[in-house]
Amino acid sequence: MRRKAVLGLLALGLGVLAQGGFPYPEGFRFWTHVKSMEIKRGHPLYEAFGGLHHIYANPQALAGYLSGKKAFPQGSVIVFDLLEAKEEGNALLEGQRKLIGVMVKDPARYPETGGWGYYAFGPDGKPLAIDAKACHACHQGAANTDFVFSAFRP
Numbered sequence: 001m002r003r004k005a006v007l008g009l010l011a012l013g014l015g016v017l018a019q020g021g022f023p024y025p026e027g028f029r030f031w032t033h034v035k036s037m038e039i040k041r042g043h044p045l046y047e048a049f050g051g052l053h054h055i056y057a058n059p060q061a062l063a064g065y066l067s068g069k070k071a072f073p074q075g076s077v078i079v080f081d082l083l084e085a086k087e088e089g090n091a092l093l094e095g096q097r098k099l100i101g102v103m104v105k106d107p108a109r110y111p112e113t114g115g116w117g118y119y120a121f122g123p124d125g126k127p128l129a130i131d132a133k134a135c136h137a138c139h140q141g142a143a144n145t146d147f148v149f150s151a152f153r154p
């Protein structure tokens with residue numbers, strides 16, 4: 001009974017909340033690096049996004065950042081590349097990749113989440129089932145910069 005309910009939720013999550021498919025953003029490591037940040041234990045985002053992350057923008061997304069984040073153009077893709085962070089010999093080092101989070105701008109396809117599709121992929125490149133509406137609910141905090149929190153560091 002309980003198991004059935006859980007399976008039902010998962011099916012709903014995959015079908016409705018995952019916003020349909022989006023391919024793994026191959027080659028994003030060759031895009032423009034926007035910024036980096038370490039989220040440590042005790043930070044409110046630690047459970048979901050603890051570790052060291054780097055943010056990358058494709059050319060359309062870079063144009064959006066450089067225009068002052070008023071509106072990112074159609075086709076913008078932003079990748080949140082999350083790695084383990086390890087302390088070693090008084091240095092902070094990159095560990096294994098934990099996941100990547102992806103935002104894709106396509107207003108006709110994603111009208112309910114501010115024109116952005118939200119996706120995540122595991123270290124093996126396979127899509128993770130996520131609740132795009134929950135992603136967007138927090139990104140509402142950046143509503144006046146087209147739902148993008150990070151700023152480009154020249």
Ligand code: HEC
Binds near residue numbers: 045079130138149151
């Ligand atoms: C509780 C708040 C919160 C939730 C939930 C959240 N994010 Fe974010 N996200 C942030 C913050 C804050 C940043 C900025 C991090 C930085 O400046 O380095 C960010 C940055 C990003 C970025 C880079 C673009 C930007 O806005 O700076 C992507 C891509 C991203 N998140 C994807 C996702 C995805 C996909 C999900 C859902 C699986 C998600 N986020 C859920 C708070 C959140």
